[in-house]
Amino acid sequence: MDEQLCCLSKLVIKFLKKRTPKKRNVTVPSLPTECMQQVFQHIVDQGEGLYRLYPFLLVNRYWCKNVVPFLWARPFEDLKPENRYKIMLIYLSSLNDQEKSELNSSLKPYKITIPNLKPPLFDYPMLLEELSYKNVEMTAHSCIYKWNSEAFKQKEKEEQILVLSTALCKLFLRKSTNLRTFIIDKFLGHSDIPDCSIFVYNQPGLRNISSLSIDYTRPIMENTIRLLEAIPSICTSIRCLNIRIPFFESNPEVIQAVVEIIQSQTCLTEFSLEGVRSGESKDIINALHQSITLTIIKLENVNITTTTLSTLSLCQNLQSLSILRCQGLTVEEITGAGSSNSNENLWNRMRFNLKILHLKSSPRFPAIPASIIRSAGDFLQELSLDVITTETVESITSRCPNILNLQLYNFLPQHNSLLGKLFQGLKHIKKLTISMHHRHMNRENMAISGRELPVSLEYLKLQCSFNNAQLENLLRECRSPLKTLIIDFRKFEYLDLKVITNFVKSKRTLKYLGIGGRIGWCAAEVKELEILKQRYGVNLIPRPDVDRW
Known part of the structure; x- marks a missing residue:
């Protein structure tokens, strides 16, 4: 259905582009209202922007009546x-x-x-x-x-x-x-x-x-x-x-009002909390466990403890949990060090049933993200984290074997040796993102082996620096049937594009290519891209969409 809508929307846009003032007797496509609205909704959903809809106002009154609701639904945007x-x-x-x-x-x-x-x-x-x-x-x-x-x-x-x-x-x-x-x-x-x-x-x-x-x-x-x-x-x-x-x-008064809003809802499915610290966050999070409809929770810049996390694990239908830049958890809480081991018992009993887990700007103590990953559940399919250590890798491979989408942030060259062990434990992974902070980007130290990449991989996004030889070795040794490849280097060169072309020629699996870090192309690069598109059917992802693709 999405492919049909995409084709139909492209035809509509193409029709409007060809329409000139000289062609006064143009036959305008006649579609039912429901179809027109689905086409326009598809254009909006695909990130084309509302500005793409303005020309449709001038086609005729029928088209105008169908476009106006989209433009005035969020007119301040x-x-x-x-x-x-x-x-x-x-x-x-x-x-x-x-x-x-x-x-x-x-x-x-x-x-x-x-x-x-x-x-x-x-x-x-x-x-x-x-x-x-x-x-x-x-x-x-x-x-x-x-x-x-x-x-x-x-x-x-x-x-x-x-x-x-x-x-x-x-x-x-x-x-x-x-x-x-x-x-x-x-x-x-x-x-x-x-x-x-x-x-x-x-x-x-x-x-x-x-x-x-x-x-x-x-x-x-x-x-x-x-x-x-x-x-x-x-x-x-x-x-x-x-x-x-x-x-x-x-x-x-504000915290109590938020608690009462949560408790009064009958079908709450998504909840996010940002900026609340200490006891206030505990009161708000404790109000969530009563919701049997809640499926998505996002906590950002919030103080959390073992007790509050244990409360969230009581949400029966929770599928997605994001813990971003949060504070409060300590190594002592995880290990049960001190006079009481009640927190350690809570961690041993804590079990989520998540499909998605996002951990970002986590504490640098590996035991904390490792323990959260172990409690995620056996059905976890999507994981993102920025603490890549022996502890977190062991937690992933032992407790989360069914991951399909893995995003590794704050990747460093010294993590290269951990990738082989990590990928050996993930037999079903289809999407992989490797991202390095720009301060650590050193094109001489990246040495990810293409042979280590999972053979099930279909999507690879590299937001880190490779020199041309390293990229060539990675793609030449890659045995994965990649359909989508996104290269977001700080400096992408013509020779890198040639390496990608050789990969496409040998594998014949790539359908989408995204390249970040470049604004324009030289004549040789334009020619290379045309070859990829015309001869091998590779679609170039628009530069503004590379980050969110």
């Missing part, structure tokens, strides 16, 4: 500053007479009157799917900046922005029947969000949201706290909950 004022005017034109009168009355003390605007062609507020208060503030700021002189007072500016933001929030909460994502974040650091009643009593409001993000890098103020406390009574069907709170924020 990647919005240029000069366009914020324009989009604000469109939304102001959607206000009813009473709302316009109330807004003008609120702005009168500042000698501001909203301009007379024609009714919009579409009901744009109804199409909104994601509401970020930060985006609302930034858009209101663009209007206030344009309507006022440079001499107006800073305090008055924030008051005016709050008035406009409140009007915009009322409009969205009253009309946005498609609203699914709500992000509580801020643009201005010293002002609060509108009164909580705006979000509680306007219908349909937040009742249908499935994703909530609390992204606060600034002190949380009164109205925000009251809104957090009200959310459990407004919406109980949140599937994705993201909490980001600054380290210095230790307000017990």
